[in-house]
Amino acid sequence: MEKKVFVSGCFDMLHSGHIAFFKQAATFGDLYVGIGSDATIDDLKGRNTINSERERIYMINAIKYVKESFVNSGSGILDFKEDLIKLKPDYFVVNEDGYSPEKEKLCKKLNIELHVLHREPDLDLPPRSTTAIRSGDNCSLPYRIDLAGTWIDQPYVSKFKPGWAITLSLEPIFEYNERCGMSTSTRNAAKKIWPYYLPIEKPEKLAEILFKFENTPGSKIISGAQDAIGICMPGLVRHYYDNAYWPKKFESIHSEDILSWLEKHISMVMLWPREKGLDLLNETYINEENVSELTKASEEVWEAIKNKDLESFSNGFLKSFNAQTTMFPKMVNERIEEEITKYRDKALAWKLAGAGGAGYLILVTDKPIDGTMKIRIRRKETQL
Template structure:
């Protein structure tokens, strides 16, 4: 009797990459496909699908390698749970950017073999992704490597300090509320559609984006930090020094290819989950001068370690950054995130979570490959 193989995803704008993924999975047994509903995709990606769920279901079910398919009954990144428990598959098959520790733990709990595949195009066909096939958009995301929260005046008025960011190419469509400056990027897309405009004054361009996202008449409780707009607009590695204000007093940019390549080779991202709508990072805050200074000091150590290309020191500083952040904002590290961090501690030199709000992605520093983790490309220009 053939094994049951289950895969789950959006499968919008069905392309050869999807078909190759299905064909690879079907080699292991009869293939069943759970498809994210329109509501689920909208919540995760903060956008509507190109093709509605009925059309996506029709196209997937039409593939000869698919035994059956349906719209998942749940929501969020674990929208398949009820359907999997009903199907009782032998194998849960995902690709690298579909992997998450939550999925792996779910399979372990229910005795399902968990297989993570690499993206392999069929034959001589080009590699495809839905992100690339949508209207071509080269506007980057950004990663907060260290210092997040110091771009907020209520923190940097207690102690001046820096935030370190890298601008990264949009090779993946990062989930909304994942700490990758997705809200600022959406505003950048509204302003510029497909790419950051060419200009000799990138700081001015970042100010335009910052002001567009944070209009004073809106009365927002939380102002998106300027590290988001700066990290998107200015390529490479950036050190943004803050002292009693929303905008940095100094910006230091490094775009030398060897340094950026060194960072890329040692930076790994493990998907966690998007921040939940009811999540309140400000609950139980302990913003003190001592904690702010600890964050600033750890960020300085990370900067020096990166420039010296000292991976061990960078890893230790990254962990110190995270501990300083969570000393001020304990909700950044709920128990389930701490459990995932503990799992990766033996194979990494240091860790933090993406952005300043918790959730999103676990950022790891390692000299050796981290199994099933994502790699990024830093924007050079």
């Protein structure tokens, strides 16, 4: 009896990369494809699909590698859970950007073997992804990750001690999920100003425009400037805050040698979206001592990156995260700590993307870890 293989995804704007993935997955047995509903994609990606779920099912069922496709019956990241229980496949196959600890945990519970594939074009075809194709005709603004100093861009933190926040602008090689610490809310605001592309000229001014646009007069909660800066200013940037929402000064690094070094040693793992209603300000320990630890860690990270000192970089990176969670303990919980524990022996350091809790886990490593997502830093000369 042929083994059953299951894959799940959006599979919007069907392209050769999808076909190559189906072909690889089908080598394990009969391939069943579960697709996210239109409503699920809107919730996770913050956008409407190009092709409806009915169109996607019609096209996928026409592919020779696929035995059957269907719309997943649930919602959220594990929208396929009940379908998986009903189908009882032998294998669950994902790409590296589709892996998550929750999927691994579910597969172990159901005694299903999880396989993580690397994206490989077939027949010497060019690499293809839905994100890249969408960027041709639609807005494809950068994302950002923060490396150190997060929260210092809030005056109620920097008033105790001024310091630097460090951000890294990322090319959108993946379409990161909403509410996951990847500055998606600020990015969505940017789409209203620049629907198709981000202008090249004066990135610092663009960041200021975006910050002011998102935080209209009378806003009860002011989004930190680091999100707008990370999106609009390419490369590695640090910005200095002193009891104000906008930084007093900037420094940046665009050395190809250093940026390539960072790409080699930083990877990401998808967790789950931030819990709705989570109040990080419900319990805080913001004082001079804890803020000082945050600012010192940020300085250590910056110097380590300039010297390409991996040991010092990982030490400062972890110190910065520990300082954040000391001030805002609601950033982590038992569930997140459980996932971090899985990488303690594999990674040199770790932190959550953004300051909202959950989302993506950012890792500093000395060598690649299977199942993690690589990053691509946005260079100054290739602004989107």
